Amino acid sequence: MVLPTQVLPFRLPATIYFGIDAVNKVADEAVRCQAKRPVIICDPGVAKAGLAAQIQGILSKASLTAEVYDQVEPEPTVASLDRCVEWVRQGGFDLLVGVGGGSAMDTTKGVSVLLKNGGSIRDYFGIDKVPQRGLPYILVATTAGTGAEISNNAVFLDVEQKLKVGTVSPHCLADVAIVDPLLTVSMPPSVTAATGMDALTHAIESYTAVKATPLTELWSLESIRLIAKSLRTAVCRGGDLQARYDMALGSLDAGIALANASAGSVHALAYPLGGTYRVAHGVSNAMMMPYVLEYNYLADIPKFAKVAEAMGECLDGLCPREAAYKAVEAVRKLSQDVGIPQRMRDVGVPDSAVEAFVPGAMATARLMDNNPRRLTEKEVLDIYRRAW
Numbered sequence: 001m002v003l004p005t006q007v008l009p010f011r012l013p014a015t016i017y018f019g020i021d022a023v024n025k026v027a028d029e030a031v032r033c034q035a036k037r038p039v040i041i042c043d044p045g046v047a048k049a050g051l052a053a054q055i056q057g058i059l060s061k062a063s064l065t066a067e068v069y070d071q072v073e074p075e076p077t078v079a080s081l082d083r084c085v086e087w088v089r090q091g092g093f094d095l096l097v098g099v100g101g102g103s104a105m106d107t108t109k110g111v112s113v114l115l116k117n118g119g120s121i122r123d124y125f126g127i128d129k130v131p132q133r134g135l136p137y138i139l140v141a142t143t144a145g146t147g148a149e150i151s152n153n154a155v156f157l158d159v160e161q162k163l164k165v166g167t168v169s170p171h172c173l174a175d176v177a178i179v180d181p182l183l184t185v186s187m188p189p190s191v192t193a194a195t196g197m198d199a200l201t202h203a204i205e206s207y208t209a210v211k212a213t214p215l216t217e218l219w220s221l222e223s224i225r226l227i228a229k230s231l232r233t234a235v236c237r238g239g240d241l242q243a244r245y246d247m248a249l250g251s252l253d254a255g256i257a258l259a260n261a262s263a264g265s266v267h268a269l270a271y272p273l274g275g276t277y278r279v280a281h282g283v284s285n286a287m288m289m290p291y292v293l294e295y296n297y298l299a300d301i302p303k304f305a306k307v308a309e310a311m312g313e314c315l316d317g318l319c320p321r322e323a324a325y326k327a328v329e330a331v332r333k334l335s336q337d338v339g340i341p342q343r344m345r346d347v348g349v350p351d352s353a354v355e356a357f358v359p360g361a362m363a364t365a366r367l368m369d370n371n372p373r374r375l376t377e378k379e380v381l382d383i384y385r386r387a388w
């Protein structure tokens with residue numbers, strides 16, 4: 001047996017709450033942060049669903065009056081982050097409470113970074129570019145998928161580059177992360193499917209990543225098991241609390257693994273679709289995943305066989321290579337069953353656009369270098385063509 005030799009940090013938000021009614025912990029934590037003027041950051045949908053008002057009510061029990069910024073955009077641009085930063089700066093707030101999916105939570109991280117460090121978020125794109133910890137922030141997840149409440153990065157659409165770009169830093173780890181399965185119950189099936197497949201991408205990519213360690217693999221595998229078990233039910237019968245509980249926990253577990261082992265080429269190849277055609281993050285990942293895994297699985301047959309096993313595939317009588325390939329089939333079946341578009345053409349991407357995605361994918365070196373199998377431009381184009 002060859003012992004792993006890489007020694008990597010394992011970091012998480014300082015405090016994590018998971019469970020039914022975990023959202024009530026916002027009040028205790030705001031008090032612990034000595035907040036006087038909290039602001040809730042969310043998108044219009046979250047505000048309309050009453051979740052911002054619910055958190056205002058919880059904070060009021062601690063005698064705190066929270067204002068609400070509800071203009072976060074889906075797949076937020078640098079400009080939309082700047083608008084939020086300006087609004088929060090003028091309000092003189094001392095605690096940020098980001099409520100929502102990845103867009104609201106990443107915006108909250110960006111606001112924290114920029115209020116303390118100044119400049120543009122473009123100054124901090126890349127790894128470990130943020131000099132100082134910013135304003136304290138609590139992240140409350142309302143989807144089961146992005147893992148943004150746990151992750152150490154914040155991703156924004158740079159319209160000029162037509163690319164989603166990330167700031168990766170320990171300062172993008174929340175002071176407090178809250179995952180309450182009850183908050184996810186009102187998610188419509190299409191959002192449940194897309195965010196759930198994003199979580200599965202995090203689980204599988206982190207498990208097979210170059211930077212995977214024994215500390216991250218545990219979370220990845222458990223996450224794959226939970227998502228494979230419960231995503232179909234969560235999509236088809238949204239009121240099923242056990243399925244929502246499993247998905248919230250699976251997403252949290254995947255986020256813990258992702259925050260430390262990072263993602264790979266599925267995310268890298270998916271980002272240009274989001275940048276150019278505004279395909280939702282979860283959908284673009286789900287579309288690319290079977291094609292990238294089909295390329296990747298030969299790089300680590302034992303691990304991909306474990307993925308297949310965790311997804312509940314019957315591996316009796318199969319040789320290791322066949323068992324590993326079952327992981328690809330299992331992902332494709334799950335994606336089809338939850339109604340994800342399977343090809344780029346299904347979401348309006350023209351054939352002529354595909355070639356232009358290649359440089360954007362190759363430029364995401366932090367992800368491409370973390371993929372279990374090397375990809376050249378030729379192979380990336382080949383995968384895009386298959387996925388078209």
Ligand SMILES: [Fe+2]
Pocket residue numbers: 146198201202267281285
């Ligand atoms: Fe993701």
